[in-house]
Amino acid sequence: MPNPTLLVIAHGSRDPRHAATVHALVREVRRRRPDLRVATGFLDFNLPSVPGVLESLAADGVRDVVAQPLLLSRAFHAKADIPAVLSRAPSRLRVRQADVLGPSPLLSAALRRRLYEAGLTPADKPTTGVVLASAGSTDPEAIAVIADIAREWRHTGWCAVRPAFASARTPRTEDAVRELRELGCRRVAVARYVLAPGFLPDRIARGSAEADVLADVLGPAPEVARLLSERYETARRPVSAALGA
Incomplete structure (x- = not known):
């Protein structure tokens, strides 16, 4: 039996950089998984919309789809929006929703990659405070993920680590930067726990004006592409088993 089709589901944005980054990540996945x-x-x-893609796949004879939310935590879109859209897929499609991307050690590795690409080195860790800045959410589960990552990072050699949020919750990025300065960190770096540019990532950037280092969004980092493939493999196993593969 052929492999199920991987359908990457992104939120979308009026900012053209968002879609461009999503497509760059998908190209990296295709490069790694030509099968x-x-x-x-x-x-x-x-565009294309998720319903439109599902209709097109069904018309093209596809039978099995693994839908991968391009989300870093389980909040409203993963729990409500995406399941609702997938429930309306053509009946001839068998669709399984994969888990969200985070949390994962691969995302932490991608965050470190972006910090080092922005100019830090491992030797800078003892004197550098890190703001782990995310888009923010009203969902406690999503907020807990950011807090857990920040706690883990505190034990990996950084001067200090603080979470921050661009919306829905506090502290804001600028407040976390200020707190790390007051703690005595020699330099402050902002790691953006977001996948693609857009309104909220730009708000994080503006709040980083007093920081020494602002890391890029995760985007098409190789660790993110690898994680997409891993989530796909985990999700496809029940589909394959059901088909007797």
């Missing part, structure tokens, strides 16, 4: 058919759909703002 897979990989499609991309957006929940809002961008």
Whole structure:
């Protein structure tokens, strides 16, 4: 039996950098997994839409789909929006929703990669405070993920680590930067725990004005592409088993 098609589901944005970054990540997944058919759909703002992609796949004879939310935590989109869209897929498609990307050691590795690409080195860790800045959410589960990562990072040699949020929760990035300064960290770096540019990542950047280092978004980091493949493999196993593969 052929491998199930991987459908990457992104939120979408009016900012053209968002879709460009999503497509760059999908290209990296295709490069790593030439054995897979990989499609991309957006929940809002961008085309193709998720319903449109599902219809197109069904019309093309695809039977099995693994839908991978391009999300870092289990919040409203993963729990409500995406399941609702997938429930309306053509009946001839067997669709399984994969787990969200985070938390994962691979995302932590991608965050470190972006910090080092922005100019830090491992030798800077004892004198550098890190703001782990995310988009923010009203969902306690999503907020807990950021807090857990920050706690883990505190034990890996950084001067100090503080979470921050661009919306819904506090502290804001600028407040966390200020706190790390007051703690005596020689330099302050902001790691953006977001996948693609857009309104909220830009808000994080503005709040980083007093920081020494601002890391890029995760984007098409190789660790993220590898994680997409791992989530796909985990999700496809029940599908394969059901088909007797």
